[in-house]
Amino acid sequence: TIAIRYSHSRRQFGPKAKEEVRIIEHTQTLRLMPHLATVLALTFTSRYAGALLDEDIFQGKELVSSRVLQALVVGLKAYSTWENVGCLQDCRESTGGMGYMMENRISDLKCDAGVFVTFEGDNVVMLQVVARELLAQYTKQQQDHPLSGLLWSWVASVSDKLRTSFLAFNTDAIGNLAFLLKAVNFRERVLQQGLVARIYYKVVTKKEDFFHAWNSCLHHITLLSLAHTHRVTLEQFSQAVRSCPDPQDQALLMKFCLLYGTKLVFQERAWYLEQKYLTPRASSRIRNQLLDLCDSVKDDALRVISAFNIPHTSLHAPIAGIPSPHAAWAFYPARILPLAGEGERSQRPKLG
Structure with a gap:
């Protein structure tokens, strides 16, 4: 919020003999907009996790034994805290020297973000919970339904081969939501099959003990766990878009959903190219x-x-046009939008 408000009000550079342009028109657009799309994706997925938690509590289930919910929450914790660190760094750089000042809150928030990365445990360690649950589900499926499981694996393998052939690009337009959803599903499935094959080879063929076999695959475990979390967040974002009752809000959310999915595929484009x-x-x-x-x-x-409706008392960053009682001397750009809690609360956009 702070960086985006500042980037829309601060002007710098421009054509000769013309007015300087807002810095959001420069590199800030590419640096900040994917982060905003990720925030929306994580918001909707957190609501989904909260709904699952409410359902388990309502039914009197033991939360300790809810491995599916644990895997979801652990994956969200690791992914969101890493994203938070990267987002704050980009916000800090996008606001220049102003973003370095403690009065403008970004440096202060970076200190808090550093704590959450290892809160409840290192993220790489916690992501192993996600991978173990995925492997447990895979193993259970093979044991309970060996024939259908084998058939499903064969169909998925054939489907993957078709997707990586010249026929793949005749099914979905590159970049639409269906293509992006299939892409993140493909990545998770291939990484899961690869991890199963690696552990099987080490334990069964090479006769290694499971502990050392697992530790030697930690890189693949981390990739699989993040791929799973990426897939869940994109699916929950797309479901939130479909269920949005307001047509204008739905159209806006769809653009951000496409941006988030495109970001996920773009950041792993080398892997997708390797897999053809x-x-x-x-x-x-x-x-x-x-x-x-x-x-x-x-x-x-x-x-x-603005739809986040963050109280200005929680922001009080001068570069965002929000007064701070401790920094009356600081730089204050022109206000660009009414602030939450200043007469416009009832008219704020809903956005899902």
Whole structure:
């Protein structure tokens, strides 16, 4: 919120003999908009996790034995705290020297974010909970339904081979939501099959003990756990878009959902190219779509952060145009939107 408000009010550089342009028009768009899309995805997924928790409590289930919920929450914790650190660093750099000042809150928030990365445990260690649950589900499926499990694996394998052939790009347009959802599903499935094959080879073929076999696969375990979390967050974001009752809000959320999915595929484009899921030309189109989506949502970003309805008492950052009683001397840009709690609370956009 602080960085986006500042980037929309601060002007710097521009064509000769013309007014300077807002810095959001520069590199800030590409640096900040994907983070805002990720915040929305994590918000909707956190609501989904909360609904699962409420259901378990209502039914009197033992939360300790709810491994599916544990895996979801652990994955969200690791993913969100890592994203938080990266987001705050980009916000800090996007606001220049102003962002370094403690009065503008970003440096202070970075100190808090550093604690959460290892809160309840190192994220790499915690992600092993996610991978263990995924492998447990895979093993249970194979044991309970060996024939159908084998058939499902064969169908998935054939489907994956078709997706990585020249036929793949005739089914879904590159960059639409269906393509992005299938891409993140493909990544999770391939990584899961790869981890199963590696552990099986080490334990069964090479006769290693499971502990050492597991530890030697920690890199793949981390990748699989994050891929699973990425898939869940994108699916929950897309479901939130479909269930949004307001057409205008739904259209806006769809743009951010596409941006989030495009970001997920773009950041792993080397892996998709290795798997031949993307061609070099398709990878370029994904990059162009990322740039276009960032540009298309930059002016809507103010509406989105206003919908969060964060009280100005929790922000009080001068560069965001929010007065601070401890920094009356600081730089205050022109106000660009009514602040939450200042007469516009009842008219704030809902956005899902």
